[in-house]
Amino acid sequence: MSVLEVRDLSKSFAIGGALRRQHVHAVEDVSFSLRPGTITALVGESGSGKSTVARLIARLYDPSSGAVFFGDEDVAQVRRRKDVLRYRSQVQLIFQDPFGSLNPVKTVRHHIERPLRIHDIVPSSQVDDRVYELLETVGLVPAREVADKYPHELSGGQRQRVAIARALAVEPTVVLADEPTSMLDVSIRIGILNLMLKLKDERDIAFLYVTHDIASARYVADDILVMYAGQIVERGPVEQVLAEPLHPYTRLLLAAVHGERIADRGSGASAAVDPVEGCRFVSRCPLAIPVCSEVTPELVEARRQHAARCHVTAPAT
């Protein structure tokens, strides 16, 4: 049972002048769903489109085509302020940069109070108690003391916890975490990942965890989506995908992090500009066959719940 479903989502950005207009296909035909109480990792290198997916779901961008279903409503079509507000209270976004996402002249209390009041979560008389409760949930204790601090008085890890408490304030069913640990010191990253694990269990939240770090994805996630050049190239249960990857790109990524010798003169995983038909990975692929340059592969479920976009390892039947 899914709480949020993304269907054939695409987003392209225009670049160049009016005469030489081109389109970057940042996100192309992306489909997946998020389930309550599970963490879905969206893994990819810089420029692969993973953050754009999170931003499309959070409605920071309008999709070029495709739909985001929350319940049975396509939220990409929702326009009325009241409905947008209701959606935002259900789907929260946590950013990479805990230094930029908090207002430096406001206290921690202010940041957490605001969503409580805007979305009318609790009566005014209970706001303070709820603030303390939320701070305790994310491990910021003593809560009364922390509430009156300013962002500059907190470490990076503590700031990210404030951002998470703020996201939780509106009691969301979906949390989109966009590289929430990549700007933190290594010794405190695990703490944030453990917090996500705890919240998924205790609050039945559906997480989308956007990251470039496969090892951390394995640590927290139930399912994994691998993105390359704007497309999801592999999808499945995390253990299954990492143990027996289907797509050659996933294999390359894993070889790189496993410390195997790799021979690849790759140009990165960036989104394609005005792509022609064919597999986006073909120029780097050791398995390529003629059809790969001619037909864009579909995401095909080659094993149970485990799909890949590859003519060779996951051929369409």
Added chain:
Amino acid sequence: MSAIATKTLLEVRGLEVEYGRVRAVDGVDLDIASGETLGLAGESGCGKSTVANAVMQILRPPAHIVGGSIRFQGEELTGKSNEELRRFRWRNVSMVFQSAMNALNPVMRVGDQFVDMMQAHERISKHRAIVRAGELLELVGMDKHRVRSYPHELSGGMRQRVIIAMALALNPELIILDEPTTALDVVVQREILQEVEALKRDFGFAVLFITHDLSLLLEFADRIAIMYAGEIVEAAPAATLAESPLHPYTQGLLQSFPPLTGPRVKLTGIAGAPPDLREPPAGCRFHPRCPHCVPENVALYFRQTSERPRLREITPGHFVACHLVDA
């Protein structure tokens, strides 16, 4: 190993660096032998980059060396004149910075930047220098015709390769890599590090590899030193450090990287955050985060919170600064 390979190249003793009144590096000892890769790991703000900048003698005010010595091939570097240092840099020690990708001049062709650097150090014709630049680019896995490119025409990984090629140009004995691949994707990161390893085998230079990513060092370094709050808390051969880390901070760091294989176990990381160096904790600087520092253990607790542990050699080549090991 031959006698030459074990000769000490760089010897840092009791190095102290202050930024205003903040002591960022407080009594650091380091040795690097010829041809060796020494990894220096720690979290942001622990002073690891400051150590590199001190070795390179490129600290900018308010940062300045307040104590200790840095000897390169037996020669003291602190107190050298600017002209002497100018000759020393690039020729004896070169450095690849964290943001090296942005260190290239955007309005100069890559080849001309090589020419500039080489002509500052030796008499070489422009034509010769360009040819040499092309050869160096090929060494780092690029097309030699890229000497004609401008930096914006290159990807981040290629720009980083250019910088590494420049660092090799004058055949230095030591190359300092300060987070050389942090901004790059994993696949490119691995390719570049593989190439540095191969070049090191061919040229025999030593490497000081600075990074927050301990897992990279376990693979690429011969020895690893761990820094915390301006001090070296543990140093050992890479394999020893991986198998039997003695300092609780090192143990915590190793516990902070989720594994890609084997059972999925719950990790703990390290509680708390690195200290504010304006007011470093008394005694052992790690004690507020140390799981083994508890008031119940009265005598030890007193030492941990009042006495600074010294770096001591526990087994040959394995140094650690921790009261637990003393006890």
